[in-house]
Amino acid sequence: MKNINKGFILLLFPFLLARNKVTVVNFEQLQNSSAKKSNDTLYIVNFWATWCDPCVKELPAFQQEYKKYAKRKVKFIFVSMNSQKELGKVQNFTDTQKLEGMLLLLNGGNPNDWIDKVDSTWSGSIPATAMYKSGKKVYFREGEFTPESLDKVIQSKNK
């Protein structure tokens, strides 16, 4: 029995490795992964949810940019606003869509405590996207991108 289990796990292992796992984080952990990084990498943080149609619609544009900048100092972080209860649903979605980049699910408590810390102009609607470089916010947008507008913004911020 033990051997069968071991074999099964070994068989599964490549799949487990290949899977881009969605990690649940609090707000501080999110900030540490992006806003507070002091290196010269451009961190692009996209707030989205599986139930948000315009968010889902713009994800392919982000994935295209991910591929374009794969070998450069640009990191993509996709932060799901789904409830933590929906972690499985989010993971299924990101698996099916083969989403690349860092996948997080924010369990930040009361949004009123952290929305302003992302950007004081953000009313809380999604999609929303923030970009950071050298520990500073260089861009914020509440609302969706077209593939062209996203490409243009990343190009201008990655100089």
Added chain:
Amino acid sequence: MKKLAFLSAVFITLCSFAFTGYNVGDKAMDFKLKNVDGEMVSMSDYPNAKGFIVIFTCNHCPFAKAYEDRIIALDARYAPKGYPVIAINPNDPTAIAEDDYATMQQRAKAKNYQFPYLVDNTQNIAHTYGATRTPHVFVLQKSGSDFIVKYIGAIDDNSDDASAVKEKYVENAVESLLAGTPVNPTSTKAIGCGIKWKS
């Protein structure tokens, strides 16, 4: 050249004012919008109201759905005390089919809404108020013939779980207005579905 820079600065400032909607303390405009029963509804139709809980909401948004029962409870509690709920759906139904008038009627009927659920066809009211997401609440207090904005923001601090709520923002605001004490906080933020604007 300097003058041009100055003028463009003024222009940009004016533009940003034009798009930010109401702040707490502003006078809110009345409206005349179609209810799910086909009748037109205005705030001036309520001579005995002390104010209103105006909620921009919709049919499809998971947050709006999560708050539906709490919106019903707010109206049941505060309409008798002079602060009825007026729900307004600002979404463009061509963007989200589920936000159409027929589905609004179904929701109101299924849940037996005792408050109006209005359709903001031109999206003018949502634009003027500065609503950006659903649900987005504006608590107004009547002062003579004016409606003064007293609170803007979320219903409470936990969309996910009504039983885990710690801060009932709208309830606290209305209680303060009823007691004649200052509203605190006067505005809050929450994650919500962006309003689907007509292009």
